[in-house]
Amino acid sequence: GLGEHRAKAERMFSLMDGFLKNDPISLQKDILHHVEYTVARSRFSFDDFEAYQALAHTVRDRLIERWHDTHIYFKRTKPKRLYFLSLEFLMGRSLSNSVINLGIEDQCAEALNQLGFEFEVVAEQEGDAALGNGGLARLSACQMDSLATLDYPAWGYGLRYEYGLFRQIIVDGFQHEKPDYWLNFGNPWEIERIHVTYEVKFYGTVEEVEMNGEKQKVWIPGETVEAVAYDNPIPGYGTRNTINLRLWAAKPSSKFDLEAYNTGDYINSVVNRQNAETISNVLYPDDRSHQGKELRLKQQYFFVSASLQDIMRRFKEEHTNFDELPEKVALHLNDTHPSLSIAEVMRMLVDEEHLGWHKAWDIVCKIFSFTTHTMVTDGEKIPVELLENLLPRHLEILYEINFNFLEEMKKRIGLDYSRLALLSIVEEGAMKSIRMANLAIVCSHTVNGVSKLHLEKLKTKTFKDFYGLYPEKFQCKTNGVSQRRWIVVSNPGLRDLISKWLGTEAWIRDADLLSGLRDHLDNADFHLEWKMVKKVNKMRLAEYIEAMSGVKVSLDAMFDVQVKRIHEYKRQLLNIFGIIHRYNCLKNMDKDSRRKVVPRVCIIGGKAAPGYEIAKKIIKLCHAVAEKINNDTDIGDLLKVVFIPDYNVSVAELVIPGADLSQHLSTAGNEASGTGNMKFLMNGCLLLATADGSTVEIIEEIGEDNLFVFGAKVHEVEKRRQKRLSNLAPLQPAKVPLHFARVLRMVRDGYFGHNDYFKSLCETVEFGFGNDYYLLTSDFGSYLEAQAAADKAFVNQDKWTRMSILSVAGSGRFSSDRTIQDYAESTWKISPCRCPL
Numbered sequence: 104g105l106g107e108h109r110a111k112a113e114r115m116f117s118l119m120d121g122f123l124k125n126d127p128i129s130l131q132k133d134i135l136h137h138v139e140y141t142v143a144r145s146r147f148s149f150d151d152f153e154a155y156q157a158l159a160h161t162v163r164d165r166l167i168e169r170w171h172d173t174h175i176y177f178k179r180t181k182p183k184r185l186y187f188l189s190l191e192f193l194m195g196r197s198l199s200n201s202v203i204n205l206g207i208e209d210q211c212a213e214a215l216n217q218l219g220f221e222f223e224v225v226a227e228q229e230g231d232a233a234l235g236n237g238g239l240a241r242l243s244a245c246q247m248d249s250l251a252t253l254d255y256p257a258w259g260y261g262l263r264y265e266y267g268l269f270r271q272i273i274v275d276g277f278q279h280e281k282p283d284y285w286l287n288f289g290n291p292w293e294i295e296r297i298h299v300t301y302e303v304k305f306y307g308t309v310e311e312v313e314m315n316g317e318k319q320k321v322w323i324p325g326e327t328v329e330a331v332a333y334d335n336p337i338p339g340y341g342t343r344n345t346i347n348l349r350l351w352a353a354k355p356s357s358k359f360d361l362e363a364y365n366t367g368d369y370i371n372s373v374v375n376r377q378n379a380e381t382i383s384n385v386l387y388p389d390d391r392s393h394q395g396k397e398l399r400l401k402q403q404y405f406f407v408s409a410s411l412q413d414i415m416r417r418f419k420e421e422h423t424n425f426d427e428l429p430e431k432v433a434l435h436l437n438d439t440h441p442s443l444s445i446a447e448v449m450r451m452l453v454d455e456e457h458l459g460w461h462k463a464w465d466i467v468c469k470i471f472s473f474t475t476h477t478m479v480t481d482g483e484k485i486p487v488e489l490l491e492n493l494l495p496r497h498l499e500i501l502y503e504i505n506f507n508f509l510e511e512m513k514k515r516i517g518l519d520y521s522r523l524a525l526l527s528i529v530e531e532g533a534m535k536s537i538r539m540a541n542l543a544i545v546c547s548h549t550v551n552g553v554s555k556l557h558l559e560k561l562k563t564k565t566f567k568d569f570y571g572l573y574p575e576k577f578q579c580k581t582n583g584v585s586q587r588r589w590i591v592v593s594n595p596g597l598r599d600l601i602s603k604w605l606g607t608e609a610w611i612r613d614a615d616l617l618s619g620l621r622d623h624l625d626n627a628d629f630h631l632e633w634k635m636v637k638k639v640n641k642m643r644l645a646e647y648i649e650a651m652s653g654v655k656v657s658l659d660a661m662f663d664v665q666v667k668r669i670h671e672y673k674r675q676l677l678n679i680f681g682i683i684h685r686y687n688c689l690k691n692m693d694k695d696s697r698r699k700v701v702p703r704v705c706i707i708g709g710k711a712a713p714g715y716e717i718a719k720k721i722i723k724l725c726h727a728v729a730e731k732i733n734n735d736t737d738i739g740d741l742l743k744v745v746f747i748p749d750y751n752v753s754v755a756e757l758v759i760p761g762a763d764l765s766q767h768l769s770t771a772g773n774e775a776s777g778t779g780n781m782k783f784l785m786n787g788c789l790l791l792a793t794a795d796g797s798t799v800e801i802i803e804e805i806g807e808d809n810l811f812v813f814g815a816k817v818h819e820v821e822k823r824r825q826k827r828l829s830n831l832a833p834l835q836p837a838k839v840p841l842h843f844a845r846v847l848r849m850v851r852d853g854y855f856g857h858n859d860y861f862k863s864l865c866e867t868v869e870f871g872f873g874n875d876y877y878l879l880t881s882d883f884g885s886y887l888e889a890q891a892a893a894d895k896a897f898v899n900q901d902k903w904t905r906m907s908i909l910s911v912a913g914s915g916r917f918s919s920d921r922t923i924q925d926y927a928e929s930t931w932k933i934s935p936c937r938c939p940l
């Protein structure tokens with residue numbers, strides 16, 4: 104029975120504790136063991152990649168040990184658990200991160216050394232796990248790291264895409280997409296659970312049956328696929344806790360086999376099996392809108408169904424009464440992508456557990472929380488037509504939820520039909536659809552914004568009506584990033600320097616301690632060492648740039664970086680226009696003035712969604728401008744332009760520590776939070792940014808003197824847009840700053856070639872066409888002033904270093920540990936559950 108089971112588990116627990124040894128000799132033995140028996144190479148001859156594989160398996164064994172201990176401990180203590188549901192996780196590489204969190208970096212380095220390898224080189228062999236698009240997905244990864252480190256009893260759930268985010272190849276300045284078959288060389292960080300499988304059903308019909316004298320709806324599905332679990336251990340830092348990220352892969356159902364094979368068409372049955380696997384095949388590379396694609400909907404439901412079966416099975420193992428569900432289970436919706444979960448839980452409780460609608464609804468309203476990541480109103484929508492076909496029972500449930508909700512609203516606000524239409528979960532019209540954000544807001548107990556500014560906009564614009572109805576639901580959880588990943592892993596020089604001057608490594612678990620760096624603000628030795636760390640990081644980056652693009656850059660230049668997904672609202676175009684302007688200024692300067700110029704290396708990187716034409720043109724323009732300027736011998740080291748291809752987590756780990764200045768240029772009111780700014784801040788790079796998203800809070804924290812803020816403020820944006828349009832009315836050319844007009848004309852007239860191709864790009868900022876929706880024209884002057892201020896500050900290296908130190912010292916609030924603790928205490932109501940050593 105259960106007691107026996109538990110006794111056995113406890114016996115195992117003590118046996119396994121510390122089973123694997125972590126001294127360099129033991130590690131070496133294990134590495135060689137894996138070389139011989141896992142990688143199947145001779146222990147007398149293996150290369151860097153094989154050394155990586157062997158070390159990865161050595162680390163994996165240790166992760167599994169801790170994973171088991173943690174989960175046995177969770178099972179025994181039965182805490183309330185958090186289930187973090189996200190369709191995207193950008194984990195990047197795992198080796199360094201795991202080794203650091205396990206606290207065995209020195210031992211591993213020594214073990215490798217004695218075998219004739221170097222840890223850094225070996226770690227470089229690993230490819231990225233890129234199961235996500237950008238900010239949202241990397242945030243999920245940082246939050247998993249914090250959940251583990253803070254000992255929370257949490258599980259992550261996601262999809263195991265076989266193809267991650269496409270790899271970006273640049274051919275002649277144009278972006279091309281290549282599939283990222285990341286599993287090609289095996290993945291030592293996952294554990295395949297061939298016995299943890301669930302059937303996921305699609306299509307079919309809904310029928311009404313009599314059950315105990317009551318009418319009951321049953322869904323007779325038409326197609327079944329199987330979900331297989333792949334577990335990815337997530338180790339915490341400074342704790343034995345190692346939590347689980349469970350990713351689902353689709354495979355053909357064994358049930359489906361029998362039926363299909365009996366029809367006699369053996370070959371076609373085998374071919375049809377392939378269809379099941381396509382569900383988890385590929386990540387959608389659009390970071391904002393994937394509307395109306397059946398495969399995407401299938402992915403969402405596949406994910407939701409498998410995860411919830413798993414969660415409910417675990418709940419039922421430990422509890423018998425569903426009334427306990429809200430005390431034991433918190434389900435978190437990472438954006439609207441997993442919000443079909445709401446309908447699925449209702450279906451499970453009503454159709455399968457026969458709880459009755461009202462009881463089920465009562466439970467559902469207590470278990471879901473929701474974070475939105477966007478400023479825009481026009482969120483995710485699922486066409487009813489698709490749902491009707493793919494998930495007929497869920498559509499009925501969604502209608503019922505909406506009917507009840509609207510009835511309640513009629514009681515509260517009266518028969519105001521235009522208002523009711525805005526609140527409705529169902530959008531009527533040419534394309535009837537389900538508004539996933541409305542669904543998530545109505546059914547969640549908490550709706551979180553990702554920065555103060557974001558929450559403000561949610562309350563006053565995006566979800567104004569809902570805020571009026573449920574003011575208490577709306578909360579701010581400003582994003583954060585993990586200092587383990589973004590300092591300890593990626594900037595070891597800075598890590599050592601910080602620890603030396605703080606006299607402790609405690610800041611790795613408590614980022615607020617970074618403020619202690621202020622005590623050394625005027626210490627000359629500290630300054631010297633600080634500058635040295637940056638210089639070494641710049642050298643690494645310069646080598647990479649040369650290898651990547653052939654451009655040689657000067658280490659004395661200011662490294663100015665803008666890396667993020669390419670979007671019109673992020674205004675990479677403003678950056679490029681600024682570069683062209685700088686080039687023009689240099690060309691017009693006499694020798695004397697040139698001697699005073701701060702040399703710049705302008706670095707831009709990022710992927711454009713494959714179907715986003717304008718974003719792709721921005722990439723091409725960047726290359727065209729780079730080619731012109733880099734080949735102008737008259738300019739030399741004063742200005743270099745570099746596009747870093749295939750920007751991803753591991754490239755970020757190299758680029759961010761080597762940056763002097765970073766740019767965050769979104770038109771105020773468009774970036775929900777932004778997290779790149781926090782990563783640069785932690786690495787002592789100064790920010791040149793608009794007062795948008797979380798940058799507003801960074802300004803609060805470090806003071807406006809310690810970064811370069813420019814551009815229209817949120818409250819000014821609407822006015823400026825109106826002004827532009829009213830200028831249009833008499834068809835007079837609106838006031839365009841001379842410098843801006845000149846730069847625009849150069850691009851339009853083919854100064855950088857390809858003028859036909861760039862025409863539509865130019866039109867986005869011209870009147871009568873795109874009407875410069877993102878206000879490049881009106882922010883240009885202010886942008887150039889901020890750039891001039893940055894140049895001026897850079898000349899005074901003492902001042903610059905102080906600003907840099909104060910940036911790191913003020914970055915503590917932007918640790919994902921702070922975000923996660925806030926969620927845990929005020930939204931999820933979960934407590935730490937620390938596995939004993």
Ligand code: Z2T
Pocket residue numbers: 236237238239240242389390391438476477553582774775776777778796
């Ligand atoms: C995404 O990365 C973000 C928002 C999305 O809205 C979708 C994706 Cl894939 C649907 C980003 C935000 O743009 C960014 O401001 C924020 O910092 C990040 O999510 C994490 O919250």
